[in-house]
Amino acid sequence: MSETQPLLAVNGVEVVYDRAALVLKSVSLAVPEGGVVALLGPNGAGKSTTMKAVANLLRADRGEVTRGSIVYDGRRIDRLGAADLAPRGLSLVMEGRHCFASLSVEENLRVGAFTRRDGRAAVADSLDLVYRCFPRLKLRRDSPAGLLSGGEQQMCAIGRALMAKPRMILLDEPSMGLAPQLVDEIFEILRRLNREEGVSFLLAEQNAAAALRYATHAYLLENGRVVLDGGAASLRADPVVQASYLGLDADGRQTFRDPAAARPRQRWLCCGRWRPE
Ligand SMILES: Nc1ncnc2c1ncn2[C@@H]1O[C@H](COP(=O)(O)OP(=O)(O)OP(=O)(O)O)[C@@H](O)[C@H]1O
Ligand SMILES: [Mg+2]
16 A cells, blocks of 8 residues: 555445435545544434445445445455455444343454454454453453443443454444543543554544544534544634534633533434434
8 A cells, every 4th residue: 555545545425325315425534544533423414324334334224335435455345245344454343332242241352353364372362452451341251241331332342343453443433322531441542552553443423522632633524424624633623613513612611511412312223213312
């Protein structure tokens, strides 16, 4: 890969659900090797859809990329299957921190190494790394994942992604439903993985305040379009971002406690209805 070519490039991607609903409208973004890039936006902006488009998971939701291309490590990946990505070093942690509830923590982690072919010793090294990053998981290694707290389940989901020895992790709403202190704890670990292990991240987040403290660059998605992007420091100083996403008025004062908490969230139920979370 050339020095100027990003590790991940989403180029003018359009996504349609059910052959009818146009949800992403020419979204472009780039994640450089070693970057931590945030994808910000309110409910329904298209953050998860973007992540699923990159991870080739749209088909399960009757969605498809109808225009544009997605290039990872110099190769188009939008025509590959979802299972082809982990061996190429691209892992996804889906929104809602999915863990296998009846499997133990360690069994969940080992599932993440399923596609690896570099031997037991290398997998054991990855397990050590996960336990060093998340000592709580080591303490709960034999517990069923379904009994973990929300924060521990998020750690387990991130740990499982790490077990694939990724170059890049797509992380959808790691802060969702977690106390601010735990959000910082998790973001600190992501920063360490970025700096010490060289893992690149694309983070979808409604919690702009937290994401902009840790990301190097961010894109703001509204109604399926990128409306703003830039360095994290310049976005933190942008009056529109401050007013709409950081809850700050023109004098930099907090106007409400937590912008993410101020908006009602909705979840898609298997019976096909939206409900407030
Ligand atoms: N399977 C689906 N079928 C039809 N429309 C969908 C489907 N999944 C999502 N959508 C629609 O696509 C749009 C973007 O949804 P998406 O989940 O990508 O948003 P988001 O930015 O991740 O929101 P949130 O912050 O609530 O997670 C929404 O209008 C949503 O209603
Ligand atoms: Mg989402």
